[in-house]
Amino acid sequence: MGNKMSSFYCLFIFFFSVASSTLLHFDVSPFLPLFSGPKLEIEGFMNMYHNNTIERLDDDIVPPSSTDPKTSVKSKDVVISPQNGVSARLYIPISIPTLQGHKLPLVIYIHGGGFCSGSAFNPIYHNYVSSLVANANVVALSINYREAPEHPIPAAYQDSSSALRWVAQHSKGGGGGEAWLNDYVDFQSVYLVGDVAGANIAHNVAMWAGQEDLEGFMLAGMVLMSPFFWGKKPIGEHEPKEIQIRNLVHTSWYVATGMKIELDDPRLNPIVDPNLSKLGCTRVLVCVAENDRLRDRGEYYYKALGKSGWNGEVELYETKGESNVFQLREPDSANSHALLNKVSSFVNKHA
Structure with a gap:
């Protein structure tokens, strides 16, 4: 099951390397039924913690370009x-x-x-x-x-x-x-x-x-x-x-929709x-x-x-x-x- 779950992660997400993360405070109580441990992982996207802290995993932003040298x-x-x-x-x-x-x-x-x-x-x-x-x-x-x-x-x-x-x-x-x-x-x-x-x-x-x-x-x-x-x-x-694997997708949707x-x-x-x-x-x-x-x-x-x-x-x-x-x-x-x-x-x- 562990290998299948790891395979599913790789097939479902693409943020394999994250340059930065952002912490914010948010009431996570609506999502407590989804927790099975100290944190709730939306794998590759964010982590939620019992102390109402959310860690959003993301990449840095880049500014717009007057002329992109690679693509013109x-x-x-x-x-x-x-x-x-x-x-x-x-x-x-x-x-x-x-x-x-x-x-x-x-x-x-x-x-x-x-x-x-x-x-x-x-x-x-x-x-x-x-x-x-x-x-x-x-x-x-x-x-x-x-x-x-x-x-x-x-x-x-x-x-x-x-x-x-x-x-x-x-x-x-x-x-x-x-x-x-x-x-x-x-x-x-x-x-x-x-x-x-x-x-x-x-x-x-x-x-x-x-x-x-x-x-x-x-x-x-x-x-x-x-x-x-x-x-x-x-x-x-x-x-x-x-x-167990399907629940990963279910969790993602329930978090996205506020349950x-x-x-x-x-x-x-x-x-x-x-x-x-x-x-x-x-x-x-x-x-x-x-x-x-x-x-x-x-x-x-x-x-x-x-x-x-x-x-x-x-x-x-x-x-x-x-x-x-x-x-x-x-x-x-x-x-x-x-x-x-x-x-x-x-x-x-x-x-």
Whole structure:
């Protein structure tokens, strides 16, 4: 069991080396039923202690770049919602001023981290989004949403939805004040892209967009990489059936939701959602990895969406021999480059 659990950790998380951690005081009493010792570990993301101390494991942040020497991408930080402290990092390729009026797709990137860790501003995501912008020749907005347990779900959904609404306001011509969006973005080609928890958020934002009045604005599509979907009962061949291992995922979700949302809620288990056909975009790419314990959830989502009556095109892309978010752990590998090219091609199909 110990070897299986260690294997599961490696497949479910990717923050293998942490440059720093942050301590904060927070009432952990709602989570005491989850404790089995002196601390509660959300493995790779945070530790909770009985003395109301939380240790968030994360990486240092990096500043935006006037010109990234590796990718030739420019970036700057923008404020989405001053009231909630929601911000984002905006990226453009440096070649964009020479395009003479040709506008580019916009990727709205939503980072992973178990809903409780990670940042749009840490090196992992800054470098990955820069690489995506350079490879796909797109504009990107990487959202820095509020995190659990201080801000439990649905805060991450609300923050990311507010970022989409902020983008939509720019599509009206003069409705938004960010010049990089107004000058360079083709608002007919806006895509949500996310990994693991970020992919879960992307799906839920697209569900919101499908039932919200955005005054004519519509998402073009969505890319879900190793999406964090789950449920009370195991499915498929890859998902663990051992209760001790499954409880690790259950704990992560309960901490993310403040113990208030169950495992078969459609926000975590969208294949049971009777409203799945209302997904607010017309193209979806689901990316899974063969050795990822979340693989089957991605495949089941792909099948459920295709059968739901949703009026769109969904595609499943599987990388053989890889595990969870390999593209972030080994961005220079051949498989990571192949995935990057696949995502780049997808977001440029209608550009």
